[in-house]
Amino acid sequence: MAGQYGGQPVVIIDPSKEHTTGKDALSVNIASAQAVAKIVRSTLGPKGMDKMLVNIMGDITLTNDGATILEEMDIEHPTAKMVVEIAKTQEKTAGDGTTSAVVMAGALLEKAQEMMIQGIHPTIIIKGFGMATEKALQVLEEYAIPVKKDDREMLEKIALTSITGKASEMSSAHLAKICVDAVYAIENEGQVNVDDDIVITKEIGGTIDDTKLINGIAIRKEALHLEMPHRIENAKIALIDTELTFSKTATKSKLHVDRAEQLFEFKEQEKTNFRKVVQMIIDTGANVVFCSKNMDDYALHFFKEAGVYATRRVKDEDMEALSYSTGAALVRNVHDISSEDLGFAELVEQEDLHEEKTYIKGFKHSRTMTILIKGGSEHVTDNVERVFDDALHVVKSVFEDEMIVAGGGASEIEVAQKLRAYASTIGGREQMAINAFASAVEEIPRAIADNCGFDTIDTLLNLRAKHDTVKYGGLNVETAEVDNMLEKGVVDPLRVKTQAIKSAAEVAVMILRVDDMLRAREQAMMDVAPEHNIHNYDMSGMM
CATH class of the missing domain: 3.50.7.10 (GroEL)
Structure with missing residues (x-):
């Protein structure tokens, strides 16, 4: 970047650095965040697809866990790295919901870009998103259902919802029972430390049904x-x-x-x-x-x-x-x-x-308790380990917070409808941002329907239409009908949903605030004469 002073060019920024400003910088950043969201979108829900990740050593990771996928990917773009960091925060705080947070963030940025094309300034969008976030969290608190710590049946349903689609369907109930047993065993005055008090070890041999909980280490x-x-x-x-x-x-x-x-x-x-x-x-x-x-x-x-x-x-x-x-x-x-x-x-x-x-x-x-995972191969035991990591943390969340929400997209539909009603009471262009936030939240049930092979438009319209009569109505992934998710046992921790909205909104706002990006280009190694290459030196005489 250079200016003029007295007819002479003045260099302000190193020309070797890549400099992007204004709408170009914003567009590039939004595109990179959307690319990350697109990668994990197909893994969302019980019918989500798996990703095969192969590292430079040839080791294979087969999973549909969003946190694992993002961690294993070699992401270079700085904005995409911001999305990954938010996903890590989601994983650390709530234990699950990383894919939902990333998909929602991508949808928020897509809606923001559409509004900017219509001439709405990013500052207005950011303000509207902030108002929508605050309202969405309030709606979820009101929509949540209290549960008791000793409600073992509900805790097992929570674990089962987290496990479904990530491990063998035939063994899901067995793994869910182990999760709840483990949490009860390590509970101390209402608090649960699953990271330190539960040791997970793996053995090749047997089947997933042979997985067991061991007292001690x-x-x-x-x-x-x-x-x-x-x-x-x-x-x-x-x-x-x-x-x-x-x-x-x-x-x-x-x-x-x-x-x-x-x-x-x-x-x-x-x-x-x-x-x-x-x-x-x-x-x-x-x-x-x-x-x-x-x-x-x-x-x-x-x-x-x-x-x-x-x-x-x-x-x-x-x-x-x-x-x-x-x-x-x-x-x-x-x-x-x-x-x-x-x-x-x-x-x-x-x-x-x-x-x-x-x-x-x-x-x-x-x-301390030990969960001994058994399976027919290393890929199976590794996948079950990731399943336990998510399921134990969601059970911990409910055990400590004693609050749940209906799953299957029911809570997202509730938030979206209440946000649209709230937007009608707000004057100015912030109303558009709140409506856009509502549409972005609905991207979760839309993605679940899409991954099940259902028509997304018909499914979303059906969920909206029946939500007033079926308060806890969500998508039945087997029949495409709207069913009461509480009766079906499809429930999620309140903490997972609230943190997903916070994470998505935070990363979207951070990206929208950037209108100037200065990035150092990678410098190629200086050419060296062959005789001076370190690999050609005889080091034997120096030993």
Whole structure:
């Protein structure tokens, strides 16, 4: 960008940067956000399609979970990244509804662009969207239905609604029951911490119906020696996050030996020194040792002699779960270990000596449970894991808020109709923005109908017409009829719906406020003569 001063050009902005202004900048930003919405739109609803994502290593992810799709996509455009960030916020706050938020944001921007073509300034649109958001949240609060924490049947319906379309239909009820069981098990004074108190582990083999909830933590490890104790009550647990092996010096050294006895004495001294290191752990009172790295056979021998249960190469995520649940510290320097670093569990047990699995149960400061996912392949277990992530969070939302809304597009139709009635009471061009917001909210039932193969116009008109007589009327995805979603058990947490509207409105407003975009172009690497290329250097002489 340059100007004129005294007849001379004045460069203000680096010409190597890409500069877009005014309507061009707004159009590009809106188009990029709509592109993201278009990608995930076909996954919405119980009949939504799946996406196959293949990374540069050839690993395949097969899912229709909006949050996973957006996370795995390699998005470069800055505006599209803003949409992805809003989706992450939706996932973190409500646990589900990311696809709805993104689709709604795309619809809001499409309506905004249509209004700008008609000559309405973005500031007016932003004001109207703000008024519509406030009203929509109020409508949802009034439309919501209170539920009780002990209403197990309703909580299972909530989980089932989240699971439907994401996992095997035959196993949905089983998975929903596990979700509710898990939430009840970890509940503490009305609060539920599903991120820390529920550990999800996967095993290839069996079917989804073999998935089960385990009291405590289950890790795929076994005692490293048959003579070690396989059941320890009142376990004092040490978590060693370093190798328990002979130390090797960083520099070369020579050992001059005159007699065979000297070599034997040296070996014995080395063994004694190493035993002192292991003894430091035993002296703390630890009777269970989990090591995340390698462990020498000498260490195993010493632990066996002391009656300590020990295992090695425990996964980092299992070590973190054990640390959180037992209160044990991750020890990275064995010389600094003390009894204060130990954790506690009522029981550490390897129930079946032929099964590679250790159970840790009974914690003082947590109620940790493990969901063991079984499936015929890695793709199946990975997909079920994503299903549990969503379903557990929506059950948590209802458990804490005790509020639900009818699903199947019923709540969106309610919001849209109330917004249109509200818009008629507003003067000025903001009225158009509120009506546009109402139409954008209806994009959710429209997309659900489209993904079911139904006629979207007829479906939407039918939902609008029957909503006054069937208050909780939503789309039956099997028959295309309008049914009472409460009676059908199709319900969603209030938190998911309110957060989706907030997220969609926030990202739409952020994008509409941008009228100038300055973007640095990627710089190509400077050409280098072949003889100076780093790959052609012989590094052997530098070692």
